[in-house]
Amino acid sequence: MATTAPPSETISATQEFLSNLRQLPRNLKDAWFRLGRVPGSEREESQATFHNLFLHLHSVRVHRRTLSPSLTLGLGLIATFSFVVLVITGLLLMIYYKPSTALAYPSMKDIHYVVATGRFIRNLHRWAAHIMVIAVFAHMARVFFTASYKRPREFNWLVGLGLLVLTLALSFTGYLLPYDQLAYWATTIGANIANSPRELTDALGITPYFDPGGLQKRLLLGAQTVGEDSLIRFYVLHVFLLPLLLVILLSVHFWRIRKDGGLARPEDPAGGWAEWGGKMQRVFEPLATKTYGLMAVVRGRRPPVNRGPEGTVMSWPHLFWAELAVFMLTIAITLVLSFYIDAPLKELANPAVPENPAKAPWYFLGLQELVSYSAFMGGLVIPSIAVIGLALIPFLDRRPGGEGVWFGTPGERTVAWQSLLFGLASTVGMLAFTVNFGWLRNWFPEIHQLWIIAINPGSILVVLFAGWSLWVLRRRNSVRLAAVALFTCFLVGFVVLTYFATVHRGPNWQFYWWPSQWPVH
Amino acid sequence: MPDANDVKPSRLAPPPVTRRSFLSLSALVSFLAAMGTALAGVLRLPKPTVEPGPVRRYKVGHPEQFPLGAETLFAEENFVVRRDAAGIYAIATTCTHLGCAVARTSEGFACPCHGSKFADNGRVLAGPAPRPLPWLEISRAADGQLVVYVDREVPPGTHFPV
Numbered sequence: 001m002a003t004t005a006p007p008s009e010t011i012s013a014t015q016e017f018l019s020n021l022r023q024l025p026r027n028l029k030d031a032w033f034r035l036g037r038v039p040g041s042e043r044e045e046s047q048a049t050f051h052n053l054f055l056h057l058h059s060v061r062v063h064r065r066t067l068s069p070s071l072t073l074g075l076g077l078i079a080t081f082s083f084v085v086l087v088i089t090g091l092l093l094m095i096y097y098k099p100s101t102a103l104a105y106p107s108m109k110d111i112h113y114v115v116a117t118g119r120f121i122r123n124l125h126r127w128a129a130h131i132m133v134i135a136v137f138a139h140m141a142r143v144f145f146t147a148s149y150k151r152p153r154e155f156n157w158l159v160g161l162g163l164l165v166l167t168l169a170l171s172f173t174g175y176l177l178p179y180d181q182l183a184y185w186a187t188t189i190g191a192n193i194a195n196s197p198r199e200l201t202d203a204l205g206i207t208p209y210f211d212p213g214g215l216q217k218r219l220l221l222g223a224q225t226v227g228e229d230s231l232i233r234f235y236v237l238h239v240f241l242l243p244l245l246l247v248i249l250l251s252v253h254f255w256r257i258r259k260d261g262g263l264a265r266p267e268d269p270a271g272g273w274a275e276w277g278g279k280m281q282r283v284f285e286p287l288a289t290k291t292y293g294l295m296a297v298v299r300g301r302r303p304p305v306n307r308g309p310e311g312t313v314m315s316w317p318h319l320f321w322a323e324l325a326v327f328m329l330t331i332a333i334t335l336v337l338s339f340y341i342d343a344p345l346k347e348l349a350n351p352a353v354p355e356n357p358a359k360a361p362w363y364f365l366g367l368q369e370l371v372s373y374s375a376f377m378g379g380l381v382i383p384s385i386a387v388i389g390l391a392l393i394p395f396l397d398r399r400p401g402g403e404g405v406w407f408g409t410p411g412e413r414t415v416a417w418q419s420l421l422f423g424l425a426s427t428v429g430m431l432a433f434t435v436n437f438g439w440l441r442n443w444f445p446e447i448h449q450l451w452i453i454a455i456n457p458g459s460i461l462v463v464l465f466a467g468w469s470l471w472v473l474r475r476r477n478s479v480r481l482a483a484v485a486l487f488t489c490f491l492v493g494f495v496v497l498t499y500f501a502t503v504h505r506g507p508n509w510q511f512y513w514w515p516s517q518w519p520v521h
Numbered sequence: 522m523p524d525a526n527d528v529k530p531s532r533l534a535p536p537p538v539t540r541r542s543f544l545s546l547s548a549l550v551s552f553l554a555a556m557g558t559a560l561a562g563v564l565r566l567p568k569p570t571v572e573p574g575p576v577r578r579y580k581v582g583h584p585e586q587f588p589l590g591a592e593t594l595f596a597e598e599n600f601v602v603r604r605d606a607a608g609i610y611a612i613a614t615t616c617t618h619l620g621c622a623v624a625r626t627s628e629g630f631a632c633p634c635h636g637s638k639f640a641d642n643g644r645v646l647a648g649p650a651p652r653p654l655p656w657l658e659i660s661r662a663a664d665g666q667l668v669v670y671v672d673r674e675v676p677p678g679t680h681f682p683v
C-alpha cells in the first residue's frame with residue numbers, strides 16, 4: 001500500500017503541499033485501483049469482486065456448472081451486452097435525430113449519408129436490436145428447457161417475461177422513428193391492431209358505449225392517424241420510458257439471480273462424486289451434516305459446515321474472463337454485420353400508398369400472419385394467451401427436479417421431439433390448407449364476423465397445441481412434460497409462421513414460393 | 522380473570538385490534554386511496570381531449586364535375602366519389618382491417634397488406650377485413666361545392682341527391 005509520508009512537525013505547509021503534489025499521480029492511481037496490482041491471493045480476488053460496485057453483482061465464488069458454456073450458451077449476457085450497445089449507439093443517434101414529421105426523414109438521411117460514421121452507428125443500432133430480440137427469445141427457451149424457472153426462481157421468470165415484452169415494445173417504438181414508408185405502414189398496422197377489439201365490439205354492436213380498442217389506439221397515437229403526435233409519443237417511449245423500465249427490471253433480474261442462489265443447477269451429490277464433463281469426478285470433500293443456516297441469508301441450499309467449496313471457483317478471474325469473452329463475441333458479431341449490411345431506409349412516408357407488401361419487423365411477422373386471419377384474435381387474443389401461459393408455467397409446474405440440466409427429467413427429450421414434429425406438421429398443414437382453399441369468408445361470403453374471430457387458422461392452432469399438451473399430460477402423467485409439449489409447440493409455431501410470412505408472403509399478402517417471383521410493379 | 526394475552530388467537534377469537542393499529546391502517550388506506558386517485562388523474566393526461574391532426578373534411582368540387590357513372594379517386598384523402606342515377610356518394614378507401622390504403626382493381630378494391638378484397642360498393646369479398654368499406658357523409662358548402670367528411674360514416678346506399 002502506498003502511503004504519504006506523515007508530515008513531521010518540522011516541515012512547513014509549503015513543503016507538505018509540494019510533496020503532495022509530487023505524489024499526486026501515484027495517489028490518484030491508488031484512489032482508483034485500491035489494490036494497485038492484479039489480485040494474487042484468493043482473499044485479494046474476493047476483495048476485487050466485492051469492493052467494486054459493478055463486479056459485486058457477482059458472488060465471490062461461482063459454481064463450475066454455472067460457468068459451463070453449454071448450460072447457458074451465454075444468451076442472457078448476449079442480450080445484456082447488445083442492450084449496452086443499443087444505449088450507446090442510441091445516444092449517438094439522438095444527437096442528430098429530430099422527432100418531427102417534417103424533419104425526421106431528412107435527419108435520417110443526414111445520418112445515413114452525411115454524418116461521419118452515422119450510417120455505421122445506425123447499422124450497429126439496428127443489428128444490436130435484432131441480436132437482442134433473438135437472444136432474449138433464445139434465453140427464455142434456454143431457461144425453460146433447463147427447468148430453471150422452478151422454485152425459488154418463479155419470480156425471476158416473471159421479471160424475465162416483463163423484459164421480453166419491453167424488448168419487443170422497444171423494437172416496435174423504434175420502428176416508426178425513421179418515418180419512411182416501412183415505418184409509417186408498420187406503425188399504422190400496429191396501432192390498428194391495438195384498435196382491433198373494435199372487431200368484437202362492432203360485431204356485438206356496442207362500440208359507441210364500450211370502445212377499449214379506440215381508447216388504446218388514441219393513447220398510442222394521440223390522434224386518429226399516424227402523424228406528429230404519434231411520432232413524439234413513440235420517441236419518448238423509445239428513448240426514455242421503455243429503456244428506463246428495462247434498466248430497472250434488468251437490475252431486479254440480476255439481483256434475483258444472486259438472491260435465488262445463483263443460476264439453477266442440480267444438487268451437488270452427497271458423496272462428493274458426480275458425473276461431470278462425461279466422467280465421474282470428485283467435486284468436493286464430503287464431511288457435512290451441519291449447515292450454516294443463519295449465515296445463508298440467500299434462499300436456496302444452505303452451505304454445509306466444513307464442506308469444501310470444490311464445486312466452485314473464484315469469480316475473479318474465471319467468471320469475468322467468461323463474461324468478457326461473451327462481450328467480445330457480441331461486439332464482434334455486431335460490428336461485422338453492421339460493416340457489411342446496411343439498415344434499410346425507404347422513401348419518405350406516404351399516407352396515400354402503402355408499401356406492398358407492408359411487412360412488420362421480422363419478429364412480428366408471425367403475428368402478422370395470424371392477423372391476416374383476424375386482427376383481434378391474431379393480434380391481441382393469441383399473444384395475450386401466450387404471455388399469460390408463459391407467466392403461469394412456474395406456478396403450474398411445481399414439482400422440483402431437472403433444474404439446470406437440459407431436458408433434465410426423464411422423457412423430456414422424447415416429448416420435445418414429438419412436440420416439434422406435431423407443431424411443425426400442424427402449422428405447416430394449417431398454412432397449406434389456408435393458402436390452397438382460403439377460409440370461411442371465401443366459402444360463405446355473408447358469414448358473421450364473430451365466426452371468423454372465433455374460428456380461424458390461428459385459433460385452431462392454439463386449440464390443437466393445447467389439446468396435444470393435455471394429451472401428454474394424461475398420457476405421461478407429468479405436468480412438466482405437458483409444459484414441455486406446449487412450449488415446444490408454441491415455439492415451433494412462432495418460428496414457422498415467422499419464416500412463412502417473411503419468405504412466402506408477397507404483394508397483396510399472396511403466397512409465393514420465393515420473393516424473386518413477386519410481380520414487378 | 523385470564524389475561525387477554527393468554528388467549529390463543531383463533532378464527533373464533535381473533536387477536537384484538539388495538540386502536541393504534543386501526544388508526545395507522547386507516548391512515549395508510551386513505552393515503553393509498555389519495556395517491557391512487559391522484560395517479561388516475563395524472564394518467565388521464567395522455568388521452569387527447571381534442572383530436573389533433575388534420576381535419577378530415579374535404580371540398581371536392583361542384584356536382585357537375587362528377588358526371589353520371591364516373592368515379593373520381595382522391596388518393597391523398599383516401600376516398601372515391603361516384604355518381605349514379607340516385608345521386609352522388611363517397612366510399613372510403615381505407616381498409617377496415619388494419620388501415621392500409623386499398624387499391625382500385627377491376628372487380629372493386631384490393632388491400633395490399635393482408636389481401637382483403639372489396640366489391641365496387643365496398644362489400645367484403647375476401648380476406649380478413651371485418652366490415653365493408655364505409656360510405657361517407659356528403660354535404661354541400663355555401664359556395665355550392667360538395668364536402669366529404671372522412672370521419673363520418675353513413676349507412677351504405679345513402680346518396681346525396683343532386
Ligand code: FES
Nearest residue numbers: 616618619632635
Ligand atoms: S389492412 Fe387491409 S387487409 Fe389488412
